[in-house]
Amino acid sequence: MNDPVVDATSSTPDGPGPSPSQDAAGHPGALLRVENVSKVYGSGHTAVTALDDATMSVDQGEFVALLGPSGSGKTTLISIIGGLLSASSGSVHIGNVDVTTLGGKERTKFRAERVGFVFQSANLVPFLTARENLLYVATLVKTPKKAASQRADQLLEELGLAGRAKNLPEQLSGGERQRVAIGRALMNDPDLVLVDEPTAALDTALGRQVVQLLRREIKDRGKTGIMVTHDLRMVEYTDRVFEILDGHLTHVESPSALGH
Amino acid sequence: MSLAGSEIRRAKLRFGLLTGAVALLVFLVLLLSTLSGALVGALIGALQGLRADGIVYADFARDNIAASRLDPGSAEAVAAVPGVAAASAVGTFTTAAQIEGASADVQIFGFVPGAPGAPSGLSSGRLPESPGEVAVDGAGQIGDTITLDPAGTELTIVGLLRGAQFNALPTLYTPLETYDEAAAATNPGLPFVPVNAVAFDVADGADAEAVAQAITDAVPGVKGYTLDTAVALIPGIESITQSFGILVGLTFVIGIVVIGFFFLILTVQKLKPFTLLRAIGTSTGRLAATVAIQITIVVLVASAIALALTLLAVQGLNTGIPVNLDPGLIGGTIVAVWIFSLIAGLLSIRRIARIDPASAVGAR
Numbered sequence: 001m002n003d004p005v006v007d008a009t010s011s012t013p014d015g016p017g018p019s020p021s022q023d024a025a026g027h028p029g030a031l032l033r034v035e036n037v038s039k040v041y042g043s044g045h046t047a048v049t050a051l052d053d054a055t056m057s058v059d060q061g062e063f064v065a066l067l068g069p070s071g072s073g074k075t076t077l078i079s080i081i082g083g084l085l086s087a088s089s090g091s092v093h094i095g096n097v098d099v100t101t102l103g104g105k106e107r108t109k110f111r112a113e114r115v116g117f118v119f120q121s122a123n124l125v126p127f128l129t130a131r132e133n134l135l136y137v138a139t140l141v142k143t144p145k146k147a148a149s150q151r152a153d154q155l156l157e158e159l160g161l162a163g164r165a166k167n168l169p170e171q172l173s174g175g176e177r178q179r180v181a182i183g184r185a186l187m188n189d190p191d192l193v194l195v196d197e198p199t200a201a202l203d204t205a206l207g208r209q210v211v212q213l214l215r216r217e218i219k220d221r222g223k224t225g226i227m228v229t230h231d232l233r234m235v236e237y238t239d240r241v242f243e244i245l246d247g248h249l250t251h252v253e254s255p256s257a258l259g260h
Numbered sequence: 261m262s263l264a265g266s267e268i269r270r271a272k273l274r275f276g277l278l279t280g281a282v283a284l285l286v287f288l289v290l291l292l293s294t295l296s297g298a299l300v301g302a303l304i305g306a307l308q309g310l311r312a313d314g315i316v317y318a319d320f321a322r323d324n325i326a327a328s329r330l331d332p333g334s335a336e337a338v339a340a341v342p343g344v345a346a347a348s349a350v351g352t353f354t355t356a357a358q359i360e361g362a363s364a365d366v367q368i369f370g371f372v373p374g375a376p377g378a379p380s381g382l383s384s385g386r387l388p389e390s391p392g393e394v395a396v397d398g399a400g401q402i403g404d405t406i407t408l409d410p411a412g413t414e415l416t417i418v419g420l421l422r423g424a425q426f427n428a429l430p431t432l433y434t435p436l437e438t439y440d441e442a443a444a445a446t447n448p449g450l451p452f453v454p455v456n457a458v459a460f461d462v463a464d465g466a467d468a469e470a471v472a473q474a475i476t477d478a479v480p481g482v483k484g485y486t487l488d489t490a491v492a493l494i495p496g497i498e499s500i501t502q503s504f505g506i507l508v509g510l511t512f513v514i515g516i517v518v519i520g521f522f523f524l525i526l527t528v529q530k531l532k533p534f535t536l537l538r539a540i541g542t543s544t545g546r547l548a549a550t551v552a553i554q555i556t557i558v559v560l561v562a563s564a565i566a567l568a569l570t571l572l573a574v575q576g577l578n579t580g581i582p583v584n585l586d587p588g589l590i591g592g593t594i595v596a597v598w599i600f601s602l603i604a605g606l607l608s609i610r611r612i613a614r615i616d617p618a619s620a621v622g623a624r
């Protein structure tokens with residue numbers, strides 16, 4: 001476990017860029033502050049503690065990895081951060097919004113406006129083309145049509161998908177689909193990009209390509225990103241690494257310490 | 261960008277089949293209600309369309325105009341009752357006739373032109389005014405001559421009526437004098453020609469119900485009815501309308517339930533994309549609206565197809581009775597199908613509301 005005590009004097013000012021020496025508990029100015037979050041599924045006899053007193057903070061502009069074996073609680077953690085799941089205890093601040101106190105409608109709005117998700121699978125709406133998948137999320141925050149079109153085209157271009165804009169997801173390869181999902185996640189200019197095992201369905205070369213692209217998009221735009229992965233080789237594209245084991249979250253000081 | 265429209269465009273076959281099925285159901289409801297309306301109209305349209313506030317039968321007639329016999333002088337006795345503005349005799353019987361060279365059964369009504377008891381539903385020409393003229397529903401054209409058998413009375417058609425039949429027979433309306441002649445010639449040896457009923461209008465502001473009761477009380481040997489009561493009491497009509505009501509109602513209910521289930525199936529099939537849409541910040545309300553819009557599109561397109569099928573069927577089927585499409589009935593049916601389909605769509609919307617957006621994450 002990390003020291004949950006916030007040491008304000010040792011904190012560096014906010015700003016993009018990695019700060020690997022930063023303690024996981026972070027400082028008051030961090031974009032994302034996860035404080036003592038626990039999650040228990042079910043109750044009584046069948047209760048499963050998926051997350052146990054997790055604390056972390058991520059600065060604006062950082063791209064961090066969340067590593068851990070299957071069933072360790074990675075998806076649970078980013079679901080709580082992204083306002084998809086409520087925590088059993090603890091708080092999650094994004095900027096000055098406490099996600100854990102939002103009501104159902106506010107959470108839906110929060111997800112549309114401030115979070116970009118890339119899920120492991122079934123990422124795209126099957127009856128919308130690549131371009132429409134991007135344009136759709138713009139309608140959730142009432143972006144003017146013209147601005148949305150321009151942004152969608154620009155993102156598709158950057159992601160190397162300009163020629164595939166009019167294809168339905170079923171007509172795209174796995175890597176292309178994940179790239180469309182990245183575009184979709186960035187479409188509404190979110191504060192936070194949450195990515196759950198983006199490379200699980202891809203081979204290594206393609207996986208690297210997608211993660212590189214993800215890093216570039218996040219860095220170029222000054223976004224904050226968290227990527228769940230089980231693949232140690234993807235860690236080199238991230239600024240910092242957190243690890244979960246059996247619901248216990250730790251900040252890994254240097255990737256070489258990842259013995260397991 | 262509309263989810264509803266995009267999905268329909270990308271799943272044309274699925275929505276096409278669904279629309280076809282809904283169209284057949286709406287067609288069945290439209291055809292059944294049109295035919296039952298036509299049948300009831302053909303049986304009792306003459307009474308329904310009688311221009312009068314109320315009608316008087318002989319008290320022994322057991323509410324049946326055909327069984328009623330009144331002295332022609334009864335009209336004056338009825339007219340004398342306080343609250344009655346005007347009253348005049350109405351006669352009717354069934355006879356054979358030569359129409360366009362063929363022999364047929366017809367129902368003939370005698371009425372006093374311009375007085376209570378005239379028919380309504382004129383579709384072309386005019387109502388008869390002088391002896392020998394006739395307005396018809398269901399036989400011949402304006403200018404044709406109809407010869408009554410065995411009376412030999414010749415009648416010239418001056419007007420065509422709609423929804424004015426009785427007993428599902430071609431029905432003729434002629435001035436009372438012509439009617440009397442024909443009746444006397446059909447029944448030789450009668451001392452006088454009885455009438456079947458007296459139609460009356462009530463004075464301004466008078467209550468038809470109360471006046472009908474006053475007539476029953478004041479004139480010996482008669483019973484007064486408001487027109488609506490008289491129509492409702494026609495023997496057998498209640499069971500016919502009830503049976504058809506059950507048939508149409510049941511078809512309607514089955515149709516709605518099937519439509520509701522269709523959309524529930526479509527929704528359940530789409531749970532994965534719907535969960536994703538919820539996860540990326542779509543409100544339940546917007547997804548519900550998507551389903552409602554799709555139901556509306558399917559029902560409207562299906563209704564247009566059903567309407568076309570009904571038109572074809574009404575023209576193509578030989579039912580032996582005049583069948584006319586009633587725009588009110590059709591519009592009402594379509595609106596009812598639409599509204600009840602939306603209500604049935606609540607099944608889907610309930611399912612959508614139960615979606616847990618968290619289940620979109622990971623490989624779960």
Ligand SMILES: Nc1ncnc2c1ncn2[C@@H]1O[C@H](COP(=O)(O)OP(=O)(O)OP(=O)(O)O)[C@@H](O)[C@H]1O
Pocket residue numbers: 041042048049050068069070071072073074075076077622623
């Ligand atoms: N809805 C649920 N109900 C009950 N238990 C759950 C639920 N979701 C997850 N769990 C349990 O919580 C624990 C953590 O699950 P989680 O999905 O967060 O793991 P993960 O690290 O994402 O695993 P993976 O790498 O396999 O995706 C697991 O033991 C899992 O069985």
Ligand SMILES: [Mg+2]
Pocket residue numbers: 074075076196622623
């Ligand atoms: Mg997971």
